[in-house]
Amino acid sequence: MIFYFSGTGNTRWAAEQIAAATGEELINIAANLQSNNEFHLKDDERIGFCFPIHGWRPPFIVREFVKQLHIKNADGHFCFGFATCGDDVGLTFDYLKEDLESAGLHLNSAFSIIMxxxxxxxxxxxxxxxxVAEKKKKNGKKALETILPDIINRKSxxxxxxxxxxxRLNSKVIGSFFLKKxxxxxxxxxxxxxxxxxxxxAMVCPVKxxxxxxxxxxxxxHNGLCTTCFSCYHHCPKHAIEFGNRTKGKRQYFFKQTNSSKKQN
Structure with missing residues (x-):
């Protein structure tokens, strides 16, 4: 069972690769925010959490989802965290570990790739x-290939x-400012x-x-769920969407399938 959140598609692609390699079910966190967050595991099922780094932390809706998560018979099941990031993870997995423990889960292993x-x-x-984006995607695919055996074999x-x-500076100071401002x-x-x-x-906004x-x-x-993932901005075919003055004249990016990022068989 792999829970994932993705804005511009990097994490969705990676989560799909992990699900294909492990045979686990993919569950979109954004699509289940209003549910009772109760799930039942099959025998020997893995538990994974895949998300992008936002302000050197997990996105706030991922953290809230995890805290309210109820998984029956989770003891003994391999649980891992996986993040896509632009540079580094900061204390992201410390936050995830703390949130998982509040939900009665234990983080066995942590992984990230640069995208x-x-x-x-x-x-x-x-x-x-x-x-540069294409090179990062190619290198990200190679990095993921080195991670998959650890997830498949449930290595703690x-x-x-x-x-x-x-x-600490990135996650606690800058990350706090990022979340508040x-x-x-x-x-x-x-x-x-x-x-x-x-x-x-409207179609690509992950939180509707x-x-x-x-x-x-x-x-x-203004439903309180916006994570400023910028999916709406990046997907706009006419560059008509702006975020204050910050996006004026800036480039756009969203994940596109290319030869360097084809799904594995």
């Missing part, structure tokens, strides 16, 4: 150029993660002169926070 950056930072253009005590030079849908807006009312933004569709201009619902 193309999708978060829009102020001032700088943090989105990778296409050639494994920590294959991209370590941080300043984990930057995680909001309020700055999102659309340029009516560029918007073609295609409905793509955008009201829209074919022929409709998008409206952010």
């Amino acid at each position: 193309p950056e999708s978060y829009i930072f102020p001032i700088i253009d943090s989105i990778d150029k296409p050639e 005590g494994i920590r294959k993660v991209n370590e941080s030079h300043w984990p 930057w995680v909001s849908d309020k700055p999102f807006h659309v340029d009516p002169k560029l918007c073609i009312r295609c409905g793509v933004c 926070n955008i009201k829209g569709g074919s022929g409709l201009s998008p409206e952010w619902l």
